[in-house]
Amino acid sequence: MTETVIAHELAQVNIARLKYTLDSPELKDFVDALDPVNAVADAAEGFVWRLRGEGGNATAVPVLGDAWLIVNMSVWRDTDALTAFMYRGTHRELLARRREWFERPAEAMTALWWVPAGHRPAVAEAEDRLLHLRAHGPTPYAFTLRATFPPRAAGEAMAVSRPA
Numbered sequence: 001m002t003e004t005v006i007a008h009e010l011a012q013v014n015i016a017r018l019k020y021t022l023d024s025p026e027l028k029d030f031v032d033a034l035d036p037v038n039a040v041a042d043a044a045e046g047f048v049w050r051l052r053g054e055g056g057n058a059t060a061v062p063v064l065g066d067a068w069l070i071v072n073m074s075v076w077r078d079t080d081a082l083t084a085f086m087y088r089g090t091h092r093e094l095l096a097r098r099r100e101w102f103e104r105p106a107e108a109m110t111a112l113w114w115v116p117a118g119h120r121p122a123v124a125e126a127e128d129r130l131l132h133l134r135a136h137g138p139t140p141y142a143f144t145l146r147a148t149f150p151p152r153a154a155g156e157a158m159a160v161s162r163p164a
Contacts, residue, residue: 008115009117010078010079010112011075011119011121011126012082013121013126013129015063015069016072016102017069017102018070020101026101029097030094030101034057034059035056038050040090045077046078050073051123071126075120082145108134110130111126111130112145114152129142
């Protein structure tokens with residue numbers, strides 16, 4: 001019997017610029033939903049890991065040097081698993097309300113990339129991927145759900161460094 005070894009996983013980062021402070025009444029529904037939505041993510045088929053800060057979520061983790069930005073980072077088995085979580089259930093309901101809580105983005109706020117199985121990206125790595133996507137559009141280095149790239153071929157080394 002041959003054992004299947006997963007050589008890669010899908011990392012994702014998304015950031016959002018808050019319209020209000022996290023302790024404001026305007027963001028109460030969003031803040032109250034963080035723990036339940038994270039619990040659904042943690043139990044989702046294909047979920048691997050998510051960034052956590054104080055309190056179990058990542059809202060206090062700094063990103064891009066902007067105090068009004070919040071970050072969400074996670075690792076999934078593949079794009080199908082991520083998509084299934086994003087567009088179903090409670091997360092979908094909150095996604096529909098995002099304009100109540102976050103500014104409308106003028107540039108890419110989400111990036112995906114393949115990582116070697118077991119790798120847990122740091123915020124600096126995610127920032128680099130997102131900035132690369134903004135500068136160059138979707139590439140194998142950083143892409144979107146609308147413009148995906150396959151993971152590297154079996155046996156090919158997966159670099160986590162920026163392409164030349």
